[in-house]
Amino acid sequence: xxTLYDYELSGNCYKLRLLMSxxxxxxxxxxxxxYPGREHKSEWFLKLNPLGQLPVIEDDGLILxxxxxxxxxxxxxxxxxxxxxxxxxxxxxxEVSQWLAFADGITSTxxxxxxxxxxxxxxxxxxxxxxxxxxxxxxxxxxxxxEQQGRNWICSASxxxxxxxxxxxYIILSEEGGIPRQDYPAIRRWCDRVKRIKGFTVxxxxxxxxxxxxxx
Amino acid sequence: MTKCLDPVIxxxxxxxxxxxxxxxxxxxxxxxxxxxxxxALNADGEPVVWRSRPDVQxxxxxxxxxxxxxRSTYGYVWTSLGSPPAELFPIPxxxxxxxRKLNAATFGVNVSAPRAIENFLDMGHFPYVHTDILGVxxxxxxxxxxxxxxxxxxxxxxxxxxxxQPMASTASDGGADVDYxxxxxxxxxxxxxxxSPVDEARRDVIAVFLxxxxxxxVRAHMLLCVLDEDNExxxxxxxxxxxxxxxxxxxxxxxPKRLPLDPRAETPIxxxxxxxxxxxxxxxxxxxxxxxxVAA
Numbered sequence: 008x009x010t011l012y013d014y015e016l017s018g019n020c021y022k023l024r025l026l027m028s029x030x031x032x033x034x035x036x037x038x039x040x041x042y043p044g045r046e047h048k049s050e051w052f053l054k055l056n057p058l059g060q061l062p063v064i065e066d067d068g069l070i071l072x073x074x075x076x077x078x079x080x081x082x083x084x085x086x087x088x089x090x091x092x093x094x095x096x097x098x099x100x101x102e103v104s105q106w107l108a109f110a111d112g113i114t115s116t117x118x119x120x121x122x123x124x125x126x127x128x129x130x131x132x133x134x135x136x137x138x139x140x141x142x143x144x145x146x147x148x149x150x151x152x153x154e155q156q157g158r159n160w161i162c163s164a165s166x167x168x169x170x171x172x173x174x175x176x177y178i179i180l181s182e183e184g185g186i187p188r189q190d191y192p193a194i195r196r197w198c199d200r201v202k203r204i205k206g207f208t209v210x211x212x213x214x215x216x217x218x219x220x221x222x223x
Numbered sequence: 224m225t226k227c228l229d230p231v232i233x234x235x236x237x238x239x240x241x242x243x244x245x246x247x248x249x250x251x252x253x254x255x256x257x258x259x260x261x262x263a264l265n266a267d268g269e270p271v272v273w274r275s276r277p278d279v280q281x282x283x284x285x286x287x288x289x290x291x292x293x294r295s296t297y298g299y300v301w302t303s304l305g306s307p308p309a310e311l312f313p314i315p316x317x318x319x320x321x322x323r324k325l326n327a328a329t330f331g332v333n334v335s336a337p338r339a340i341e342n343f344l345d346m347g348h349f350p351y352v353h354t355d356i357l358g359v360x361x362x363x364x365x366x367x368x369x370x371x372x373x374x375x376x377x378x379x380x381x382x383x384x385x386x387x388q389p390m391a392s393t394a395s396d397g398g399a400d401v402d403y404x405x406x407x408x409x410x411x412x413x414x415x416x417x418x419s420p421v422d423e424a425r426r427d428v429i430a431v432f433l434x435x436x437x438x439x440x441v442r443a444h445m446l447l448c449v450l451d452e453d454n455e456x457x458x459x460x461x462x463x464x465x466x467x468x469x470x471x472x473x474x475x476x477x478x479p480k481r482l483p484l485d486p487r488a489e490t491p492i493x494x495x496x497x498x499x500x501x502x503x504x505x506x507x508x509x510x511x512x513x514x515x516x517v518a519a
Contacts, residue, residue, distance in 0.1 A: 015465050022428075036498050040457035043244050125443075125471070163519055183471060185333070211468025 009081075012063040014041035017174030018118055019074040020062040021210040025172050026078055028208040034064075042126050053186050072189065075107040078169040090166045102162040103170045111171035112142050116200040117177040120184025132185075139186045143194060146174065151195035159200055167204060175201050179213050225446055227256040227435075229512035233305035234293075235409065238444050239272065239433040240300050250281060252314035254436045255304065256512070261289070262300050270295050297446055298326055299432060305323040309390035312378065312408035316416075317448055318427045325456055327445040334474040335513040336411040336433040336441050337482035337505060341412045342474055342493060343431050344405050344497045346386050352469050355389050359398075362387035365494035372504055378408035379504055381497040392427060393462045394451045395418045402426075410510055419450045429463070438513050439480040443467070485516040 013020045013036045027034055039061060040046040048059045056063045056072040061073045064081075071077050082092035093099045100140055115136035122128040123135065137144070150161070161170045181188060188195055201207070202216035209215055227233055239253050239262055250263045252275055257276040259402060263282040271282035273295040279285055292303045296311050316322065325405045342348070349358030368384040384403035391401045404416040404426070409435040416426040428448040433441045445463055450501045485487055491499050505514055 016462055018470050038455075038461050040460060043241070043326065045458060045459065082259075124333065127329075127331060166303045181474065212472055214472075216306050 008084055010037055010065040011035070011039050012039050012052070012061060012065075014023060014039050014047075014061050016211055017041060017061050018210075019114065020174045021213075022079055022172050023062055023064065024079065024093065024210065025208060026081055026169065028174075029091070029204060029206040030081070031206065032081070032085055035164055043194075053090045061213055064122045064135070075169075075173055076109060076171060078107070082098075082169050090164070091169050091172075093164065093168065098169070099162055099164055101144075103168050106161050106170035107173050109142065109146070110170070113139065113174060113177045114140060117181045118182055121177070122184075123182055136184065136186050139181060139184070143181075143186070143188070143191050144176070144195050146178075147191040150197050154193060154196070159197075161197075167201070171197075171201055176210070176213075225355050226258065227304070228511050229506050229510060230305065231510050232256065232410065232512045234303065234307055235305075236294065236296075236303050236307045236311050237411070239442075241329060241444060242270075242295055242298050242300060242327050244329075245270075245300070248281065250443070252412070253434070255302065257437045258304060260302065262293070263304070268295075270300040270302075272300065274495075294499040295297065297430070297432075297448075298324055306338040312412070312414075313415060314428065314430065314448070316426075320399070321450065322448050323451055323456070323459060325447045325460055327447050328467070329442050329444045330467060330471070332443050333435075334441060334477060335439050335481045336435045337501075337513050338477050338480065339433055339441055339474055340407060340411065340413050341498045341501060342470055343415070344407070344501065345495070346383065346384060346403070347492075347494045348473070349388070350384060352473055353361055353466055354363045355423045356466065357388050357391070359389050361472065367493075368496065370500045372500055376408065378406055379403040379497065379500050381500075383466060384496070391417060392420055392449065392451070393454045393459050394449075398422070401445065402502050404442050407504070409509070410505060411441075411513075414431055421450050421452070425450060430479060435513060441514075446513065450466060465487075475497055478509050479515060481513055485515070485517045486513070 011023055011034050041061060046052055047061055053059055055070060062074055066076050071080055079092055083094060089095060116135050120132060120135040121128045123130045123132045160167045162168045199216050239255055240251055245264050247264055250261050252261050252341050260272060261275045263270040265271050270293045271285055272291040273285045275291050286504055292307050294301045297317055302476045350363045368381055370381045372379055373478050382404050385418055388401045389398045406414040407468055414430040416428055419427050427450060430446040430514040432444040435441055445461060447463055448477055464506045468491050506517060
């Protein structure tokens with residue numbers, strides 16, 4: 008069975024819990040005391056991941072780190088529909104990879120702001136917030152133009168991909184870093200769509216979508 | 224924002240950090256009531272607290288005159304910017320040797336301390352915010368409970384609180400009606416007693432000690448003092464962090480951030496009895512910091 012080395016309040020760990028919930032995969036969790044215990048910097052954990060970062064998974068003897076890399080692996084291996092990571096569509100795969108890298112940018116800005124405010128990390132909070140707003144503006148425009156063309160998801164497909172999962176957690180948690188989303192209506196609508204995907208699960212600080220509007 | 228001028232708050236003991244996370248000799252910087260403070264444990268493990276200044280880099284070099292009052296109680300370093308009382312409020316259960324005593328976490332929250340206390344006292348939100356853990360629909364009723372302001376002990380006591388909880392703690396193996404007692408023995412601290420799943424005669428103790436950074440920001444220190452022989456520390460901490468992480472966005476979205484003390488400012492329901500008593504108690508004490516006082 009897949010083992011996930013996990014911290015409940017980590018958005019990067021949540022990405023994997025989300026995908027495994029969408030795919031209906033069973034897994035077991037090894038809790039890591041990221042805060043306040045800093046167990047991700049402990050000797051035993053550094054043997055798993057010398058970078059000292061969560062998440063890590065173990066599956067059939069394979070040890071893999073990095074949320075985006077693990078999303079790729081899990082979707083490629085366990086999604087029989089091949090929609091979350093569309094292996095048969097090179098153009099779409101390229102888009103997915105592009106937005107996975109973008110998600111890393113969201114982590115280094117929006118997640119950093121949240122770590123600063125909530126867990127007292129010594130980061131440049133103004134730079135983190137400004138960086139997140141810049142990325143949110145780009146994504147909001149991208150999603151808005153997509154909606155005009157009938158596209159609901161980040162990549163050019165009729166279904167969500169792991170790019171949506173990778174971008175979602177640190178956007179939905181952005182207010183914990185003092186980054187409001189009032190100015191990003193297309194992002195807010197997209198967040199609601201993600202929350203309505205079958206199998207969606209929450210983490211601490213994320214609430215389920217409200218009841219949907221009945222079409223008039 | 225001006226610094227704190229509230230004499231009641233200035234004269235209180237305030238928590239500033241967990242002993243378990245202090246590195247011997249290592250200096251930690253923090254903010255209390257808009258003042259920058261530094262603290263460290265000295266060679267004897269005793270806490271030393273002082274107003275931060277660049278020429279003082281360690282606990283042994285702080286001139287006696289520059290030291291602030293300091294004590295180590297319930298696993299935390301406490302200090303005061305005024306003249307604090309000789310004793311901190313009692314938690315007798317903390318001395319019981321078979322309890323697990325942990326700092327679940329210290330989290331920064333964008334909220335006033337009194338708003339955070341009120342949320343801690345509220346049972347009505349359990350099924351909606353802590354779904355499948357501390358509550359679940361349709362068990363949403365807050366049953367009648369008792370609240371008193373104890374004059375002798377100068378604290379608020381809410382008793383006979385009961386709530387159906389699907390998973391009251393890490394030691395639970397299913398849903399149960401759980402008894403709660405809440406104490407507010409300090410304007411910014413509250414202590415909760417809830418039925419222990421492992422011993423019918425005893426209660427788990429969970430306390431929240433709020434460090435006011437300024438009027439609208441706190442560092443929330445969460446003390447666990449529980450009966451659980453099976454789970455690792457990190458599993459017990461994770462449970463409490465999960466709960467707190469669910470409260471955080473609710474707390475941070477409250478408007479106004481400071482707690483209005485005018486009884487007409489917000490409309491309470493019966494379930495808010497303890498909150499009503501808390502607001503009245505803060506008013507009686509003349510507290511102005513972190514609240515919107517009743518207009519004169």
